[in-house]
Amino acid sequence: MAYISTEKKSTVPSGGKLNLGKQDDYWAMWVGLTIILLAIVFWSTGYNFMNWIVIKIPSYNDYSNPLNYLSSHKSALFSLYLFFLTLFLIAIKALTGEVKRFLVGFTFLFGLSIVVWVLGSWDVMKTYNIETPLIALIVGLLISNISIIPYWLSTALQTQFYVKLGIVLMGASFPVTLIIQAGSTAFAQATIVSIATFLTIYWTATRVFSLDKRFAATLAAGGSICGVSASIAIGSAVKAEKQHVSIAISLVILWSILMIFILPFAMRTLNILPGPAGAWIGTSEFADAPGMAAAAAISEQAIKTFTLMKVVGRDMFIGIWCFIMALVSITRWDKRFFSSKPDARDIWTRFPKFVIGFIIASIIITILTPPSFGENTQAITKNVILPISELRNWAFIFTFLSIGLSSRFKDLTSGGWRPFAALTAGVLVNIPLGYLLSVIIMGNYWTTIR
16 A cells, blocks of 8 residues: 555545455455464464464574574475465455566565564664664665665555554454453544544645645545545545645655654653553554554554554544545535535445454454463463464564655655645644643553553
């Protein structure tokens, strides 16, 4: 999705039919749940395949150590590559049809991921708290801004597919009781921030900078709901110009990348605990993938609270907002087209399906690991949940490399200063508002989420 200039996007207007087989939401859900079910099947049949293919390079201060480790695990590493490639090719065949180019591009991406894992395991990186996802982003940005990314590689940079897959897999480490418990809090907090940020960006864009209303709504959606996905969906719903949607996407990406560095620095400076820190990131970051990178720079607990706040809280707004904005567009901005009416089914059509996959994954694991199972629960944790968590980490590394490799700062800043200033107004609202809600008002609650 978001970060790939070569990827085709649907511009079906509100109420139109979408080809479900072409949506990465569905494929991320199906591939993620397939991995989880395979892990359960392998464990239940006594086959230790998942633990075997999981590669986790130990910390080192001598470069020969990771080389020796990789050499001794080359069969498992190749099997991991084939495991991902097989599942991804099935999805790519349906999504883009670029199977051969994806095979070549993903091979390069997987090799680059190994390099990133090696760098992330270096003691120097551990000392300075430079996490592997951040290294992946920096490596990708350096490559893309120094050289031109070939088309065969761009076909493998499926950022939104990878991040949504990672989020589905993350559901395996979330008890469904936790989602139910925290869901209402996250949704309420998301409602406050989304409305405040949307209105700020929209008002600034239209009243201060005299931007087109549809353009303003597209910018506001990207900065208040769920980043790039919201810009695309709302832009389609209000029939914004394609150029305006592209500018909104570029600016959302630019600010998302900047906040990967700004938010963790602010949290360490203010000595904010991981739970509230993750919730603050989930409240303030525009997009899922950069937000996950920022949360990963804090801790695993921050990743959990970020996911609850961003995925369960904010991302679920997109279908509702699409319907509302389509209604406003048709009845207020473009009264000429009386034959075009918003369809309530758009709420379901635009609803992020990977969130459903996340919840299903949580339900499956919760059923398998009730407290009364004792030793059996420990076995499932070791042989199912932990390997899935490591595969999730690989999916996120693919995500952050894809963001970096498909983001050129020259292109991201080409939209002009007025849209950038309007979106910045939203940043100036949602960062302090996110701090107020996540740290001051709800800080004690988010600290209890483990």
